[in-house]
Amino acid sequence: MTTIPSGLLPEGLSDRLPPLAEASAWLARRVLDTVASHGYERVMPPIAEFEDTLVSRLKSMKAQDLVRAIDPVSQRSLALRPDMTAQVGRIAATRLAAAPRPLRLSYAGPVIRLRANQLRPERERFQIGAELIGSDSVAAAVEIVNVAIEALQAAGVTGITIDFTLPDLIDALAAGPLPLAPEEIEAVRAELDAKDAGALAAISPAAAAYLPLIEGTGPFHAAMERLEALNADLGGAIDSRIAGLRAIAKPIGWDISLTLDPTERHGFEYQNWFGFSIFAEGFTGEIGRGGSYAIIRADGSEEPAMGFSLYPDPLIDAGFGGEAPRRLFLPLHHDAARAAQLRAEGWQTVAALTPQENGEALRCSHWLDGTEPRPY
Amino acid sequence: MTTIPSGLLPEGLSDRLPPLAEASAWLARRVLDTVASHGYERVMPPIAEFEDTLVSRLKSMKAQDLVRAIDPVSQRSLALRPDMTAQVGRIAATRLAAAPRPLRLSYAGPVIRLRANQLRPERERFQIGAELIGSDSVAAAVEIVNVAIEALQAAGVTGITIDFTLPDLIDALAAGPLPLAPEEIEAVRAELDAKDAGALAAISPAAAAYLPLIEGTGPFHAAMERLEALNADLGGAIDSRIAGLRAIAKPIGWDISLTLDPTERHGFEYQNWFGFSIFAEGFTGEIGRGGSYAIIRADGSEEPAMGFSLYPDPLIDAGFGGEAPRRLFLPLHHDAARAAQLRAEGWQTVAALTPQENGEALRCSHWLDGTEPRPY
Known part of the structure; x- marks a missing residue:
């Protein structure tokens, strides 16, 4: 075995030193204070849970990506949380099941996974978020998107872009006005992801009907016009989604860039009708994400919810945060x-x-x- | 396998809900702000490290008490931190080795262990602390003890008791004025822990010379008089420790109770000449602890340090924290x-x-x- 310097940390895990650690704490405070000012109350779930409880609420998480250990007390498998949203959903569905709705909860803390992915080499990230439980209405989406923007602006972030998506749009179209054979759906998704019009048209004539969605991508207002034209062709089949997106975009200030990618699905494995990604000028990759989803209640029924999470590490490493103290x-x-x-x-x-x-x-x-x- | 309710958490891991979660965040902010106002700068070590790096800096930690996982990248064992002081020591000894001394660092975050002990069933705790690196002088001890008290008072804690100890006193006496055979030392320690004068005297005539230390326990001023009488009998062999304790106690306000237990060693496995425990009225068990210790530099040499850690969970669960918002x-x-x-x-x-x-x-x-x- 080679000797490894005792100060070395595992890949994807790192120390944050002064002054960036202080900047990180400052940014988290500003976000949490903004969220609290809109009535979101703090919860603090534990850093580890039973693996099965955690995984059952995380659609896109593979067990081998989790840090796991056998619990000497229960002999069951424990897992470190790779995400806090699922934990907040568990709290809403169990200990806070009887609390009045809408229930507004906020949270902040480290999340960890054993395996990183190529895009994000870090294995520990700081997550801050807010969840509105009991509604996935347009009004809930308006609140969540605007609270997320206000929180980032309170922390000094400028050049914000919000990219809207409709995560279950293809499922809804395929089950209704633009029928697809079940075996075609994944191919259509893949070509829409790739924005490859030729390959999409080549799948089948039914698949070719999805071509307008490729053009319905880009700066919000132009993309919405193309989505509205498709809606008109479909006899108003997606009226409610169009109206929802328009209503969500309306109160957003001129200083925020809005884009639309109606078929974007990566990172939206558990969202349903509405999703959004948050970007900031000068940072590659999203700094946050949110949307509508369903929480599974103890009796197996579903409760609508809307929320967002921020992953502010890139902002902090770029030096966002309060001024130096005297x-x-x-x-x-x-x-x-x-x-x-x-x-x-x-x-x-x-x-x-x-x-x-x-x-x-x-x-x-x-x-x-x-x-x-x-x-x- | 029995069906376990999906909301159930493993023993020793729990959710903190409103309003206690907010109270927890508020208390942590007050402590961190107080510590920052005394020039302690924030560091944020990762939640997991290589097991051997972590364990080599944790004298009292057994590997089986840690949450561990094999790192798929390095194939080495990772461990979740059961304590942050050791991580701060690593940072001071490596990445901040060249920073000017004294180096003042602060930290806050969750710590976790796989096995709890009988006294403390919780497996995840919140730790907040401050470390002064580069000195273990009386002046450093005065600062650390007083910053710890000020931080707790800023968070509204009253009825504070500080219990002083001299962790390496027995080793120092046994190697000097009150010689003990090596095989007697552990027995003397055990009877001093038990405060059993009869059993201590029965070990040997040499061990009986340690009897005054049992009487040197209790309210600070009375216990110090007995310790000073012992020191006079020993020709001033522990003059410097007596003077140190007197100097540390001097600036502490009348509203703080001081006690002395010069041979207390539990929880002081890595402290050397000075240690202290913090208690608050109405709480069984300590809420914090600190003292002098040595950090191992990259070249193997030792650097003196002084610090404290608070474990505020019991305070929070009792409802300490800010007033309810409007x-x-x-x-x-x-x-x-x-x-x-x-x-x-x-x-x-x-x-x-x-x-x-x-x-x-x-x-x-x-x-x-x-x-x-x-x-x-």
Whole structure:
């Protein structure tokens, strides 16, 4: 066995150091405070659960991607959470089953998976989110999308793009106005993913009827016009979805870019009629995601829900976060009462332990001269 | 296999629900803000590491107590952190090895172990702490003890007791003024733990010389007098420890109870000359702990350090935390600009999604009538 430096961390797991760790905490606070101001109440699920409870609520998670261990108490398999939304759904369906609806819950914490994917090498991520349980209406979607935007803006994020999708649109069309043979559906999905018009048309004449959806992708207003034209051709079969998207987009400010990709499905394995991804200028890959879904109640019935999750790590690593604090060096035998007063005014103080210490080397901008902070 | 309700959690793992989850977040913020105001900068280590890196820095941790998994990338064993202090030590010794000393770092997050112990059935705990790296002097101890007290008081904790200990005192006495045969040391420790004077005296005449340490336990000032009498009998052999304890105790306010148990060792496996436990009125078991220790540098040498960790879960479960927010119901078609203004003033708003909703049932104390909040 080769010797590995004792400070080395496993791939995809990392330390966050000053000042980025503080920026991360600051960003999480701003998001959570915004969400709380809209009435979302905090829940804190445990970091591990029984594997079967967790996996049954995670449609897209494979057991081998989870960090698992045998519980010495129950002899059952435990798994670390790879996602918190499923845990919040479990809480809503069990311990908070009798709480009045709509139920607004928020959460924040680390999530971990054993295997990363090529797109995202990190195996631990920080997740922050809000779930509105008891409704998947357009009004619920309007609230969720706008709270997500407001939370990111409160954290200083600019250049936000929201990409809307209709995760179950193809299923709905295939079961209704644009019938497809069951064996054709996956091929149609794949070519819509690839935006390959030629290959889509080549599947079958029935599949070719889905061509307008490729054109219904792009900047929101132009894409909506093409989706509306398709709807007209279908005799208004997707009227409610069109109206829903229009209503959700309406209150969103001019400073947010809106796009539409009605057949986007990656990352929307459990969403139904509505989904959205959040992007920010300068960051490849989404920084958040949300939409409508169903929670499985204890009796097996379904309850509608709407929510979003943010994965702010890329933002933090890019330096989003509060301004640097003012650091004040306190020499030996300083005025302790004055130092306490200055801390209450927002100073961070660094007290000397020995006569030799140099406040500037400890990155202080000022030192306490009697009762006054003096710049170095 | 019996059917287990899908909402059930493994023993020792639990959900924290409103309003306790919010109280938990509030308490953590107050502690972290206090610690930051004294110049401690945040670090965020990952939730999992290579098992050997983690265990080598955790003297008292058995591998079977850890949640472990084989890393599919490196084929090495990963372990979830059961403690964050060791991770902060690793960071100080590696990535921050060149940062100026004293280095002040803070941290907060979940820690988990696979096996709980009888005293503490919970397997996941929240840990918050601060470490001062580069000194284990009396001045460092004064700072750490007082920052810990200030942080708890900022979070509203009253009735605080600090119990001081001298973790390596017996080793120091046995190697010097009160020699013991190597095979006697463990027996002397055990009888001192049990405070059993008869059994201690029965070990040997050498062991009987440790009897005054049993009397040197209890309320700080009385216990110190007995420890000082022993020190006088030993010709001042523990002068520096006596002076250290006196200096640490001196600035602590009258509202804090101080006790001394000079031979207490449980939970102080890696501390050396100084340790302390924190208790609060009405809570059985300690809510925090700290002391002096050594960090192993990359070259194998040792660096002195001083720190504390809090485990605030019992406080939170008892309801410590901020006051309940004011919740304001927003009927359909409310004045959105006014609602935003009220949120900025500290209201939490709950927006109606349908005409049927009842704000009182959603636990709102007020509703927005035009531009004015009205009580229900």
